Amino acid sequence: MRRLVPILTVLLVIVVIWYVAAARMNAAWSYDQAARAGGAVPTVAQIVALSMNQERPVLPTPHQVAQELYKSTFGLKVTSKKSLIYHGWITLSATLLGFAMGTGLGMILAVGIVHNRAMDASVMPWAIASQTIPILAIAPMIIVVMNALGIQGLIPKAIISAFLSFFPVLVGMVKGLRAPERGDLDLMATYFASSSQILWKLRLPASMPYLFTSLKVGIAASLVGAIVGELPTGAVAGLGARLLSGSYYGQTVQIWAALFAAALMAAGLVAAIGWIEVRTLRRMGMVR
Amino acid sequence: MIWILFAVGFWAAAWSVNLALARMNLRGAARLIIPAIFGMTLLVIWEGFVRGLNVSPVILPPPSAIALRFGAEMPTLWADFSQTFLKGALRGYAIGCAAAFVTAIAIDRSPFLKAGLLPIGNFISALPIVGIAPILVMWFGFDWQSKSAVVVVMVFFPVLVNTIAGLSATVPMQRDLMATYGASYAQTLVKLRLPAAMPFIFNGLKIATTLALIGAIVAEFFGSPTVGMGFRITAEVGRLGLDMVWAEIAVAALAGSGFYAVIALIEKRVTFWHPSQRNEPT
DSSP states (O other), X not given: OTTHHHHHHHHHHHHHHHHHXXXXXXXXXXXXXXXXXXXXXXXXXXXXXXXXXXXSOSSOOHHHHHHHHHHHHHSSOTTSTTOHHHHHHHHHHHHHHHHHHXXXXXXXXXXXXXXXXXXXXXXXXXXXXXXXXXXXXXXXXXXXXXXXXXXXXXXXXXXXXXXXXXXXXXXXXXXHHTOSOHHHHHHHHHTTOOHHHHIIIIIHHHHHHHHHHHHHHHHHHHHHHHHHHHTTTTSOSSHHHHHHHHHHHTOHHHHHHHHHHHHHHHHHHHHHHHHHHHHHHHHXXXXX | OHHHHHHHHHHHHHHHHHHHHHHTOOOGGGGGHHHHHHHHHHHHHHHHHHHHTTOOTTTOOOHHHHHHHHHHTHHHHHHHHIIIIIIIIHHXXXXXXXXXXXXXHHHHTOHHHHHHHHHHHHHHHTSXXXXXXXXXXXXXXXXXXXXXXXXXXXXXXXXXXXXXXXHTOSOHHHHHHHHHTTOOHHHHIIIIXXXXXXXXXXXXXXXXXXXXXXXXXXXXXXXXXXXXHHHHHHHHHHTTOHHHHHHHHXXXXXXXXXXXXXXXXXXXXHTTTSGGGSOOOO
């Protein structure tokens, strides 16, 4: 409870600032409407009231976003093209597939790097360099090229997601696989353990805390990848498509609703991994 | 067929050279040879397979074609680079990092604000922030201002969270020492806590370099003037000018790595005392 009070206070302040900003930014349109309608110049109170519920506000108010979010998740059939559940599922499936691919690739590369010095010296610098490159810029090209090859829908988005999520996993796993201390490794050597036995019985278990930390970063990155991957396909389906079509048609409330849906999804995914992490580490006796 | 054989042969040769080099325990700049050979191998394999398998340049152009296009289109590439990187990303980066730094110092004195803002900041830095790009493009127009705004929002939270973490990196013993010297809050901040926070701050600044470039490019997908790296990529993808797209990506890669390297170099100068920066005698 004592930890919650400051967080709630800050959130409350943010909501208040949001309302004030919405009133100010939307007021211009209200004044404009009033001037066109003729008649008396409206009072400030009237303007504020008008700014709260515009159809296409510059900045939608929190309750408008909440309403739209509720309406488009629970108020519509799941199969409807306006339902955020429908679009969310499309984004989520690409995110999860990409995340699985990226995690797998990252772990395999990490095992290779730990066991092979040439790989360590040659792959690692490029893996690091690849992250200073804005990979997201390649997204439209991957989509279009895959399209030309006849691959559509889930896979291209998943590849972008995988590219974004493999790096945190790679770095975390390399660190984690090297986490066992000299003494532990020596003990395995006295047991005459083969390097695959060392990997399965010592290195992998020891790397779990590192792995979960990077998985949390990785899944957030894959969601970003999936959303950006949806932009160049011309706003067909997915949360990214909702963002793009909202920006084409000036549907600000729709943009904000999609944005919050994405935020909730990110929070949910990270929380899910956190839950698995606590469970796993507790079973392994690493945390109490 | 010859091309593929050549590529595979080059690969095998380079791999054995690298294996031998890795065993030699190289030092200093010589260590860069191994990744350099690896990178060259990738390019040769790419070129060899694209030529050998007759891959259409619409799907994957060979590196040589990209290099030619890069050389021919220098002025366009430079215009895009200055629009997206110099105008959009750099200004947004400077504003965002400065704002985050000032905010961190401002809320540092209040444990209440810190307890409230830190979890929210951590939460927001995990969110898909690029999503606000369409909103900001709507507010600030199509030119670089909206791109800078996206970059400001994207870099703000990582730098804020890292700076706050850095400011609490001192040990009570060190702060007690400052107290026995009768140091004021400002003196403690400048002489003890800011220097101690530098490794954390630079960590945030380095993460932010990549985010800045990504933000500036992705924001252009939502609307831009007819110049800029994000604009050129979408436009050339539409015209199937894939070699130009790859040239643009090469520029982005160079700019991204260069930006990162500059920040890393400054970090090396500023935090020379930190264990991770010491040159270990191996």
